[in-house]
Amino acid sequence: MRNSYKLAATMSTAFLLTACGGNGDSSNSTSDDSAGSTSGEQVVNYTAPTELSTMDTALITDINSSNYLGHVIEGLLRIDEEGNPVPAIAADEGVISEDGLTYTYTLRDDAVWSNGDPVTANDFVYAMQKLVDPDTGASYSYLAETIENAPEIMAGEADVSELGVTANGDHEITFNLTQPTPYFEFLLAFTAFFPQNEAFVQEQGDNYGTSSEALLANGPFTLENWDGTGLTWDLVKNDDYYAADEVTLDAVNVQVVKETSTAVNLFEGGQADNAQLTGEIVKQFAEDENVVVQKKARTSYLEFNWDNDYLQNEKLREALGLVINTDDLVNTVLADGSTEIGGFLPADFVTDPSTGEDFTEEAGTFLSYDVERAQKLWDEAKIELGVDSISLSFVGDDDEKSKQISQYIQGQIQNNLPGISIELRNVPKKNRLALADSRDFDILLTGWGADFADAINFMDLLYSDSPYNEGGYANSDYDALIDQAKTTNANDDEKRWENLQQAHKVITDDFAFIPLCQEAETQLRNPAVEGILFNSVGVEFDLSRASVKK
Template sequence: MRRLRSSFILATTAVILAACGGDGATDDSARNTASEGAGGQVVNYTAPTELATLDTTLMTDINSSNYISHAIEGLLKINADGKPVPAIAAEAGTVSEDGLTYTYKLRDDAVWSNGEPVTANDFVFAWQRLVDPEAGASYAYLAETIKNANEIMAGEMDPAELGVIAVSDTEIKIELTQPTPYFESLLAFSAFFPQNEAFVTEKGDKYGTSSENILANGPFTIENWDGTGLTWDLVKNEDYYAADEVQLEEVNVQVIKETSTVVNLFQQGSVDNAQVTGELVKQLATDPNVVVQKKARTAYIEFNHDNVYLQNAKLREAIGLVINRDELVDSVIGDGSTAIGGFLPADFVSNPTTGEDFAAEAGSYLEYDVERAQTLWAEAKAELGVEEITFSLVGDDDEKNKKISQYIQGQIQNNLEGISVELRNVPKKNRLELANQDEFDLLQTGWGADFADAINYMDLLYSTSAYNEGQYANAEFDALIDSSKTTNANNPEARWADLMAAHKLIMEDAAIIPLYQEAETQLRNPNLKGIIFNSVGNEFDLSRAYIEE
């Protein structure tokens, strides 16, 4: 298996040295040869960014979540129809009539990669760690409807008092404080995956920092990741309870951030997928190997509201108005992503009464208007008593995000005289750290839905949310979110009205700048079959994929 990794890296080096020639068409014979040459059921896969962590408690980014979900399974998983179904749970759970108690029986053939059985205590331990304020888990808020979770997160109760009980090694009971319609979708998300208590305790701060410091109970183990490197492998886990359904022996993953490089590798038959952006999307439009995946993911600019200048709503709105989102998606990104005028993506959630899509009903805000932006900027300068301001814009360092950063910089500087934007494009792991430390003025970020409910987005701007890196605070917005979770939690129409009003408030306040709804264009080996793609939660599942020979 290690020979395959060496061959892959040598092929990568060779292609990087080659020019990006040809007409963009892919040689199908090269694709077949690549698959056969790799040794059967082995895939050479590419990723746009590095892994940040393998610790499901501390995980904050979708790329890390995508890969850890191949190594660890929770009680439930998302199937090809986008529905949560049993995984480590042996069967569908039972739910009390009042919707407050969930009970699950666990499989008796699920084991960790160290040979120990997966038990109910592994879930209890992981969820207690999730809500423990000392852990600092950004996803802790997802557990807020579990009994005593809020009190634990506030430091008022011990994590051991969380409403999750190991009835036995193979039975778990979960007590909620209020009905939560999307709760089973949460159980399929990586933040709620189990952890082996003895192993985590032994590893301490090293847990999840490399492939040697993680245990698997899923279809693959993660190998050969040193914590910072740009390569890792998914290796078939022979001890997985459904190992006979897993056909891929190994997935060699290489982070490649330059579009031309990864396309070259694909055309040479060295990799089985290539993410395509910009002009190359147009050049490859007729390639039969092109696939486009639309995501429930919004890219947006987050303001640091601790910055005294950015506390001025007119300045925030002016910045939003000079970004031409149609030009951004058509001329800069060009990967099938679409312009978006609100916080929530299209085709995500619908009005429970009318069926109208949230994004359509909410309408569009911050439409491109340079003249109005300049008027607002003049008024903001008078209110702030300044003529010139310099802002930092922090974003990822892959080719796509660099281009977006440059476009935003140009639009602001060319249309709002006196504002300078300094770009700081860094590896994603570093961008996440800078965001957590509030070391930015403007943050180029995004959010992909973890579960299908509008609250998954609206919670991000709640004043005390761990994901509210910009420290946005609006008491009226918080009250609407609270109402949707309590007073109107069991009234779908009233709850929808709360969330719609909250969305209107943040958009009129220019709390963030929506940019686009993400889509991903890839070249994909036509012999690679059986990948499950999800618009919500973890984006792809290779556990039942295979190479057609």
């Protein structure tokens, strides 16, 4: 999130939160002071890297907000511990037609909203119509493009009522597609396809999803004490959840902590059950038995603003990529388990349907650290551009990891390419998303985590009309290959794979982006908190079946 082939690995596994002692050192002693409470309640104190942007399923775009929304609202399906979509609000696995064009599901009759209203098929119909309504401006609307009439609705050529999503009474819903979509079940487990209570949303108007009071839950927790901009919020057990007897935690108290040292201090002081580690602090805890590393199906990369005349120069774009030593970045600057990446997709994500070869192995690496070549290209670019120096704005988030990456890249470019000045603008995530949407940047530090298990989830990002193509990259050959993968060759795995590999070569030949790393996360975690699930696609972690060991 701002990810059909056989998955090389689901990377979905149960994990334990582990912790250090409360005496301020990095010894291997453990403490469960922060988990639970003196009243005997099951409470976890959790840290998050960034603020929540919105809780509106149609408008959400960032992974942190999606992670918490997934604890509050459930869709028809959810991702299980094996990485597979399984029934949630749906009562069973549903019926899929032989031609792959019709999906029909019966809803549970015991699912209710936190205001007591039953969850109905219309809640899904309404949410899907809102998603594709051009007045909504939903960035994820393109995911619905294979549903009947969705493209026409998104183009303003048809009414939302014509969308091929139909409620057959209160407890049955049908999706009619125009072409087979191998990953459609993954979409039904994704936050953008979650339901909304129409009456409540209409009552809230533009305020819907902007605070805990302006949100209804139908999932394992309700969202409490969030004012829309604050750095703290709570997940409170939803006693009306249909599987409430499977939810052990009474509450998860969350606070945003952007500085690693602060998170570690809270953790060691027994005030937090996890602490994300980066850089030098990772090295301090390298041998600690309480450290856990999660590899993610997520890439970090730099995006260019193609409205910038300088950045339209291919030699300049290549030079900028060649001076970034990604080995140094992942092993020295981050040192959090992140790994080098040679292209746009993460490793261990999708494989060739014929050979089983990983997409990244087949695509190869297109940029390698080479300062001498970069300087030669920069000299040639200066002549072509008619300049001796340029200044570029560099936009990224303001959490510690993003700042470390930003400062490292600034140094690499300015030290190795004299005449280029990099102006850093590290801002809160909500602001960064706004700057990206308005194309108010020259270079953007961004990333993408897999929403569903298919290569198209990444390749769609640089399609000329994609809402996530913030820089405005456009190549007609690339678009044509993506179109073929989605239409003509949608049912031919081998030809579709070839389309996507060819499309990947187009964007690497264009130096349309600069790959930085495949992200991982290193955390200190409290061993008293057990049973949290980690997923490689969609919502990254699931606390709904976790518990505190007393």
